[in-house]
Amino acid sequence: MIRSIIFLFATVFLFSSTTKGQEKFKLLINDEATLKVLKQQFISKSSNEQISRADRALLKRPYSVTFKKTKIAPSGDIHDYLSQAPYWWPDPTKANGEPYIRKDGRRNPEIYKLNDRAQIGDLTAALNDLALGYYLSGEEKYAKKANELLTVFFVDTATRMNPSLTFAQYVPGLNDGRGIGIIETRGLIDIPEAIALLQESKSLKPETVSGVKKWFSAYLTWLTDSANGKSERLEKNNHGTNYDLQVIDFALFLDNKELAKRTLSSITIPRLDVQFDTDGRQPLETARTNSWDYVNMNLDAWMKIAKL
Known part of the structure; x- marks a missing residue:
């Protein structure tokens, strides 16, 4: 029964027809009817918390994995994303602590010395606020700022991130990166949503959209063809679900149905x-130390896949 329901919801969009002519981006995750209701509520109100968030986002500087770099990936390329495995700690029995050992559920504060993951998180949060700000108010200043953020992170050759996660969640003394680090880009599903909300704006430049799509096309190829991508696809728990979510979402964004x-x-x-299980439990998630977080993370991915 669960299989049938999710399959039904998830295939509604995939099999829907498209209109020929000018390219039009669809909302993949957000509900357009709900947003229209919110827009009407905003029009009738003099103040709105969402607009306040969008105003704050206007003050933010652009984001890039080339900014605030404290360590460069083994490739030597500043454009390569780098992050450290969160649950791995120095081995007290080794002089230099390496190779690190796993302590599930206990975050090593060393991970916060690397800023690339935060750059992606802050980018998606700002773009979400700006896109909704433009959608609700129609004010071009929000779209103009969003165009700037998209350009810096995905398009400008001086600051764009390389479209891969080869060096994500590396374990000191064990490897240079792991497939399970791919979960750190699950927030990028907000980018197609932002573009869909911004597409009527004259401030969202065609060359920006083209550049963003080119980046996602390259990243999608890496997700499906690289060793790390293939490894993550085989993960059985929430990692596998979030991998699928990204592949499906990005493929739809690129019209690769x-x-x-x-x-x-x-x-x-x-x-x-x-x-x-037959009673709805998720044994692969409840086996983890922070089981509540992982159960909800997995369900969140499934709900978004169903929405797609």
Whole structure:
């Protein structure tokens, strides 16, 4: 029953027809009807918390993995994303602490010395606020700022992130990066949403949209073809679900419905029997130290896939 319901919801968009002519971006996660109601509420009110958040986002500087760099990836390229595995700690029995050892649920504060993950998180939060600010108010200043942020992070060759996560969640003394680090870009599903909300604006430049799509196309290829991507695809728990969410979302953003349908039918749907007991429990998540967080993270990914 669960399998049938999720498959039904998840395929509604995939099999829907498209209108020929000028490219139009669809909301993949957010509900357009709900947003229209919120827009009407804003029009009738003199103040709005969402607009306040958008105003604060106007004051933010651009984001890039080339900014605030405290350590460069083994490639030597400042454009490569770098992050350290959160649950790995120095081995007290080793002089230099390496290789690190795993302590599930205990975050090593060393991870916060690297800023690339925060750059992505802050970028998506700001773009979400700006896009909603423009959608609700129609004011170009929000779209103009969003265009700037998109350009710096995804398009400008001086500051753009390389479209890969080869060096994500590395473990000191063990490896240079791991496939499970791919979960750190799950927030990028907010980018297609932002572009859909901004698409009527004259401040969202065609060359920016083209550049962002080019970046996502390269990243999607890396997700599906790289060793790290293939490794993450095989993960059975929330990592696998969030991998599927990204592949399906990015494929739909790029109008690659065939890849989205193939991923959904051959990879995502079979996960249901692996991840859920007949009573709805998620044993792969409840086995973890922070089980509540992982249960909800996995359900959140499933709900978004169903929305797609």
